[in-house]
Amino acid sequence: xxxxxxxxxxxxxxxxxxxxxxxxxxxxxxxxxxxxxxxxxxxxxxxxxxxxxxxxxxxxxxxxxxxxxxxxxxxxxxxxxxxxxxxxxxxxxxxxxxxxxxxxxxxxxxxxxxxxxxxxxxxxxxxxxxxxxxxxxxxxxxxxxxxxxxxxxxxxxxxxxxxxxxxxxxxxxxxxxxxxxxxxxxxxxxxxxxxxxxxxxxxxxxxxxxxxxxxxxxxxxxxxxxxxxxxxxxxxxxxxxxxxxxxxxxxxxxxxxxxxxxxxxxxxxxxxxxxxxxxxxxxxxxxxxxxxxxxxxxxxxxx
Amino acid sequence: xxxxxxxxxxxxxxxxxxxxxxxxxxxxxxxxxxxxxxxxxxxxxxxxxxxxxxxxxxxxxxxxxxxxxxxxxxxxxxxxxxxxxxxxxxxxxxxxxxxxxxxxxxxxxxxxxxxxxxxxxxxxxxxxxxxxxxxxxxxxxxxxxxxxxxxxxxxxxxxxxxxxxxxxxxxxxxxxxxxxxxxxxxxxxxxxxxxxxxxxxxxxxxxxxxxxxxxxxxxxxxxxxx
Numbered sequence: 001x002x003x004x005x006x007x008x009x010x011x012x013x014x015x016x017x018x019x020x021x022x023x024x025x026x027x028x029x030x031x032x033x034x035x036x037x038x039x040x041x042x043x044x045x046x047x048x049x050x051x052x053x054x055x056x057x058x059x060x061x062x063x064x065x066x067x068x069x070x071x072x073x074x075x076x077x078x079x080x081x082x083x084x085x086x087x088x089x090x091x092x093x094x095x096x097x098x099x100x101x102x103x104x105x106x107x108x109x110x111x112x113x114x115x116x117x118x119x120x121x122x123x124x125x126x127x128x129x130x131x132x133x134x135x136x137x138x139x140x141x142x143x144x145x146x147x148x149x150x151x152x153x154x155x156x157x158x159x160x161x162x163x164x165x166x167x168x169x170x171x172x173x174x175x176x177x178x179x180x181x182x183x184x185x186x187x188x189x190x191x192x193x194x195x196x197x198x199x200x201x202x203x204x205x206x207x208x209x210x211x212x213x214x215x216x217x218x219x220x221x222x223x224x225x226x227x228x229x230x231x232x233x234x235x236x237x238x239x240x241x242x243x244x245x246x247x248x249x250x251x252x253x254x255x256x257x258x259x260x261x262x263x264x265x266x267x268x269x270x271x272x273x274x275x276x277x278x279x280x281x282x283x284x285x286x287x288x289x290x291x292x293x294x295x296x297x298x299x300x301x302x303x
Numbered sequence: 304x305x306x307x308x309x310x311x312x313x314x315x316x317x318x319x320x321x322x323x324x325x326x327x328x329x330x331x332x333x334x335x336x337x338x339x340x341x342x343x344x345x346x347x348x349x350x351x352x353x354x355x356x357x358x359x360x361x362x363x364x365x366x367x368x369x370x371x372x373x374x375x376x377x378x379x380x381x382x383x384x385x386x387x388x389x390x391x392x393x394x395x396x397x398x399x400x401x402x403x404x405x406x407x408x409x410x411x412x413x414x415x416x417x418x419x420x421x422x423x424x425x426x427x428x429x430x431x432x433x434x435x436x437x438x439x440x441x442x443x444x445x446x447x448x449x450x451x452x453x454x455x456x457x458x459x460x461x462x463x464x465x466x467x468x469x470x471x472x473x474x475x476x477x478x479x480x481x482x483x484x485x486x487x488x489x490x491x492x493x494x495x496x497x498x499x500x501x502x503x504x505x506x507x508x509x510x511x512x513x514x515x516x517x518x519x520x521x522x523x524x525x526x527x528x529x
Contacts, residue, residue, distance in 0.1 A: 007408050018396040211392040214352065215453065216382035217409040303354055 004221065011225040015205075016232055022201055023233075029197040030237035031244070033190035034281055038245045040186050041277060042266065044179045046256060049264045051172045055134050058164065061157045062144070064124040066094070068152050073125045076149055080129055083143060085136035090128040097123040124154055134169045194285070195292040198233075202226060202296035209300040219301045226297050230289030238282050245270070304330040304461065304492045305351065310360030312346050312516075320346040322516040324360070328494060330460070333487040335503045336496045337527045338513035344496040347513075348465045351494075352386055353377045365460065382410050385454030385462040385491075389469035391446050393438045399425070399449045400434040406453045420456060428452045428482060444475030451482060455491075462486060464495045468502060476502060503527040 016023050064073050073091065080089045092100070098121050105111040115122075131137050144150060202209075205226075212222045249267045256266055270277065305328040312321040321343045328334050336344045349355040350362055353372050361370045369380060393402050400421060407417045425431045428448040438446050447467055454462055464483060468476040480502055487493045497503060503510055503526065510525030511518055 001411075003413065004408075004411055015396065207392070208394050208396075211394055212405070212409070213378075214354075214381060214386060214388075214392060215406045215409060216378045216380075217405075218378045221409055 008221070008224040008228060012228040012232060015225060016229055019201075019204075022204060026197045026201050027233055027237055027240075029193055030233050030285065031240050033193050034237055034241040034285065035244060036186055037190060037281060038241060038277075040179075040183055042249070042252070044183070045266060045269055046260075047175045047179060049256075049260055049262065051168065051175065053260050053262050053264075054168055055172075056130075058130075058134060058137075058168065060129045060131075060137060060140065062127045062129065062153050063155045063157075064126060064152055065154045066120075066122060066124040068124060070094075070125065072152060073127065076152065077127055079149070080127065080140070080144075083140060085131050085133075085139050086129060087132045088130045092126045092128065094121050094123055094125050097121075097126060134172070191288055194288050198230065198289060198292040199296045202293065202300075206300045209297060210303050213301055213303040219298075222301050223294065223297045226293045227290055230293040231286055234282060234285035234289050238278060238285065241281075242278060304328050304332070304365055305494065306361075306363040307347070307350075308361040308363070310350065310357045310362060312343070312350060312355060313358045319516050321350075321357070324516075324518060326511060326518065326521070328492060330492055331487070331490050333484065333493045333506065333508040334495070335506060335508060335510045335525075335527075336494060336513060337498060337500075337503050337510055338519075339498060342513045343516040344498070344513055345465050346516075348386070348463050348494075348496055351461075351463055352384060353380055378409070382406075382457060383459055383461070385451075385457070385459040387447070387450050387454050387462070387464040387467045389466035391438070391450045391470075393446060393450055393453070395438050398435050398437055399430055399441070399452075402438070402449055403453045403456050406456050410457060412457075421452075424452045424456045427455070427485075442475070443471050444478055447471060447475070447479050448482065451479070451486075455486060459491065461492045461494065464493065464497075466497055467495070468497065468499055473501075477505075480506065500527040 062076070064076075070093065077089050077091050080086050098115075101123060102112065102115065129140060131140055141156065144153070144156075209222055213219075246267070249270055253266055256264065305326070307324045307326040310321055310324040311319070313319050324343075324347070326347075336347060338344050346355065350357055351364065351369075353369060356372075357370060361368060363369070364380070364384070367380070369376075372380060394405065397405065403421050403424060404417050407420065412420075421434070422431060425434055428451050430445060430448050430452060433441065433445065436445075438449065441449065447470075451467075462483070467483070468479050471479060476499070483493055483495060484506065495502075495506075507524050509521070509523050510527060512520040512525075512527070
């Protein structure tokens with residue numbers, strides 16, 4: 001049994017190298033299939049990061065009435081912080097608001113003079129709310145519609161952002177759906193290409209398979225080297241696609257940093273998810289290879 | 304050694320390849336099965352190697368009833384019979400040595416034993432110096448010799464030769480037939496399927512003539528007469 005096992009390994013590698021061009025073409029097809037899947041992963045990550053980056057810029061500002069005291073505002077802040085939909089709440093005091101207003105209009109002498117005319121600070125404190133997801137803003141606003149809070153608030157700027165938020169939410173959903181559909185199509189095409197490549201490779205060996213059977217080889221002895229070769233193809237194609245993908249990531253990174261305006265690093269993403277991404281690709285490639293090799297060889301061993 | 308008892312083979316829908324064949328081949332015999340193309344000669348070989356199963360009758364090889372042999376037993380049967388084909392059926396990406404070794408490797412024979420046996424067999428067929436050549440580097444006669452070496456390497460009691468000279472010139476044909484006769488002299492039962500009149504007439508051994516799936520004549524030291 002052990003002797004047969006080693007012979008199967010020997011035959012697999014022997015066949016792989018002696019049919020060099022066939023192996024080369026099959027391997028190239030595998031690499032292209034894996035490469036296209038990796039491109040899709042890159043696209044998906046970039047799309048999600050871009051959306052997250054835009055989402056991060058959206059917030060709601062609550063402007064309190066000038067007469068509302070600081071501790072009342074802080075009560076509202078604490079309440080908001082206790083909501084699971086809320087990521088962060090920043091408090092801007094009346095003085096900070098005035099300072100910021102003055103800074104913003106420092107070139108407009110008329111506004112500055114008008115402010116100086118007033119005895120009191122006319123501005124109220126405000127809270128800037130960041131939700132965990134853009135979908136959460138309507139929920140937060142719903143909570144704030146309670147008269148207990150609503151009576152303290154002079155205005156909310158959500159209405160200004162509402163359209164943007166709705167558009168971003170729409171884009172997010174469409175991109176997610178689009179990526180899912182493209183992923184399905186890519187996976188299906190990749191499976192089909194790998195399946196056909198294996199079938200073609202084994203088709204060229206059909207006379208040999210029949211000859212092996214006629215000299216007394218069992219089905220297992222004939223099939224096993226081809227199944228093992230499927231694993232060899234999966235392994236080499238994965239190694240080569242990793243070797244190709246990293247320089248590509250290195251090339252993309254500076255452009256992504258510029259476009260996304262964030263500290264997102266695609267190389268780090270691939271490093272952190274290396275086992276997940278390439279492990280799954282390897283597993284998927286092996287399963288497809290084993291299945292297609294088994295089905296293809298099975299056609300010819302029935303002699 | 305080989306016994307066909309009222310064997311019929313039909314390729315559906317209605318092509319009768321063999322009809323009620325009764326044939327007994329004794330141990331160490333050399334039998335030529337002759338007849339025109341499509342007479343049913345090769346079907347007899349296919350029945351003996353279990354590539355095909357008969358519709359009726361019984362086939363017995365060395366006391367083993369292979370009529371309804373199951374799939375798992377087929378490799379065991381083939382390891383006990385040597386078979387040579389017109390199209391050689393060598394593995395193109397293996398050397399002569401590896402091709403011959405393959406027949407032993409499938410049986411699980413150890414590499415040490417294989418190394419001892421193969422040079423002897425290659426010497427018998429005259430290919431000892433060409434053991435490292437690939438089939439495409441050999442002549443037609445040499446390829447068939449390699450195929451015979453592969454068929455002989457596990458020392459089968461029966462050698463089936465299905466048109467072994469069909470792709471060879473007259474000189475190589477003579478060499479191959481001489482080799483088969485030599486193998487027969489060593490005690491192997493040889494069943495030669497051919498439609499080559501000159502070959503059969505030169506052998507001067509038992510000749511079974513088949514026509515349209517039926518045995519027309521069966522003569523000891525016969526000739527190929529239509």
